[in-house]
Amino acid sequence: MNELKPGIIIGCDHAALTLKEIVKTHLIRQAGYEVEDVGVHDESSVNYPDYGIKVAASVSEHRFDRGILLCGTGLGMSMVANRFAHVRAALCNDLFSAAMSRRHNDANILVMGGRVIGDVLAIEIVNTWLNTAFEGGRHQTRLDQFDNINP
Ligand code: RB5
Numbered sequence: 001m002n003e004l005k006p007g008i009i010i011g012c013d014h015a016a017l018t019l020k021e022i023v024k025t026h027l028i029r030q031a032g033y034e035v036e037d038v039g040v041h042d043e044s045s046v047n048y049p050d051y052g053i054k055v056a057a058s059v060s061e062h063r064f065d066r067g068i069l070l071c072g073t074g075l076g077m078s079m080v081a082n083r084f085a086h087v088r089a090a091l092c093n094d095l096f097s098a099a100m101s102r103r104h105n106d107a108n109i110l111v112m113g114g115r116v117i118g119d120v121l122a123i124e125i126v127n128t129w130l131n132t133a134f135e136g137g138r139h140q141t142r143l144d145q146f147d148n149i150n151p
Pocket of ligand 1: 013071072073076
């Protein structure tokens with residue numbers, strides 16, 4: 001039996017259910033990840049923070065190293081997720097941002113907009129994001145500054 005890679009926690013609102021199912025299927029069948037799906041599971045209208053909080057809290061508390069969040073634009077989910085300690089959520093609706101969010105920002109939650117991008121691009125973004133390493137060095141110094149922000 002193939003060894004599964006570490007788990008990814010995924011969540012979405014009603015505006016991105018279709019894309020979430022496509023991404024989840026890709027993660028399990030093609031990329032070989034275990035996936036924890038916190039919903040939604042149907043297109044009834046919901047409040048996106050409820051699902052963003054579930055994923056971001058799990059990453060913040062180190063229950064999962066990586067998470068994926070999807071809503072209509074990706075904006076609301078990224079705003080919610082970045083309220084949590086140790087979360088670096090990156091809204092990436094293009095491949096360059098996906099690569100750079102890993103190389104320079106060590107993003108641990110990928111956010112995409114189900115009403116912004118198509119499924120083929122989304123899968124490419126996911127693959128790029130999962131397979132691009134953090135460069136560390138001066139970028140780690142900058143991330144360390146996040147922990148000293150006391151607004
Ligand atoms: C839902 O209509 C929409 O507001 C939500 O999916 C998201 O785009 C919010 O940022």
